[in-house]
Amino acid sequence: MPYEPPTHTVERSLRATSGARIVAGVDEVGRGAWAGPVTVCAAVTGLRRPPEGLTDSKLISPRRRAALAPLLEAWVTAFGLGHASPGEIDELGMTAALRLAAVRALEELPVRPDAVILDGKHDYLGDPWTVRTVIKGDQSCIAVAAASVIAKVRRDTMMAGLGAEADRYADFAFDANAGYPSPVHRAALERWGPTPHHRLSWSYLDALPRWQHLKKVRFSAEAAALESGGQLGFDF
Template sequence: MSTAPTLRVERSMLRDGVTHLGAVDEVGRGALCGPVSIGIVVISAATRTAPQGVRDSKLLTPEAREALAPKVRRWAVDSAVGHALASEIDEVGIMAAMRLAGQRALGALDVRPDALLLDGNHNYLTPPVQEGLFGEVSAMVDEVEVPPVTTMIKADMKCAAVAAASILAKTSRDALMVALHEEYPDYAWADNKGYSAPAHIAALERLGPSAYHRRSWSLPGTSPVLALES
């Protein structure tokens, strides 16, 4: 059993001059198809302890995630999930697409955080100074100013608000993949959610990529050239 995450880090940041803290996590970065999704949960100094059972979404059963998601939304000051589509990932690359999804999540918030706690060691949310692919993202969304970002490795395991954000991102993305399964049932997305699973790979070998696959990637069972041209 893993140690339950706490709000220790978040409360420390809130005592250090932050009024509303946004906890951020991503889901779907390593999938073969479908969107990459960014969840944000906003808390304040008045926010109580996270709902019982909150963990990194990867450690929870689908049933536990679905039961916790509405509790997380009621518990948080505000929350949102943003998505970047597979076609957008192909257009600008996965890191820029994660920034795009983050921009959409920030833009959907009613309560804007004045600081962000981001799972991982790379700040993909803050626009880089140089132009390039990230400049293309600016043309794809009404940009929202990104507050100061603190990155933390394994924040989704240690920080309850980040774990809560992971639950919202995961349940939102899973629902999208289940809906897409109705259109392309052969890939078994209702079960594998677009990740590399035997039934998914077998369908790729048999049918090639769908409109929702990340065609710029080296998809199992296909060649990059075929994936781009099909």
């Protein structure tokens, strides 16, 4: 399907209205997964023209993403990656875990950005950062699109590596599903139960009577709502 390429419109607007000189685009991956971290990338691009074909990582084939990511890493002015582990997600809830991962990503940048473009409509970053939320920013904003591709490829590579750690983990096919729900992933959970890489407060455990005793109590109604909204049950 044809799509409009992302632009620097939001970056230019932030420069004009707030005087921001360094603007970082921020995007996350792994929010709806059963296993693995939530990963956030912060990318600073300036106002240069990006490599051809850049858009939201979800609109790019895996092969194209894998080829584009190293080009983007070399092209951006700077980028930082931050992760929140499954244990941190269980302990803090997704919103706080996202903020933790985003702060870690931003603090990896060599210079603190004057403003941040955050993909989506919710500002999970908050003070003291100057944030502009943009719905579908990963399609419309160059810096956010770059962050989305880098984050996706880095996390997918990490998850594939987890799947190769041991014979037991190979059954989960993390190299194919990156920790997200799939029939193969469900079958492995039914047989083996959750690994140390799984989120134990997630609702997939409700459908696993053999392993329900491992489930951690949701820390708040907010965490439960995020689970329900993230298609984390066995809805195939």
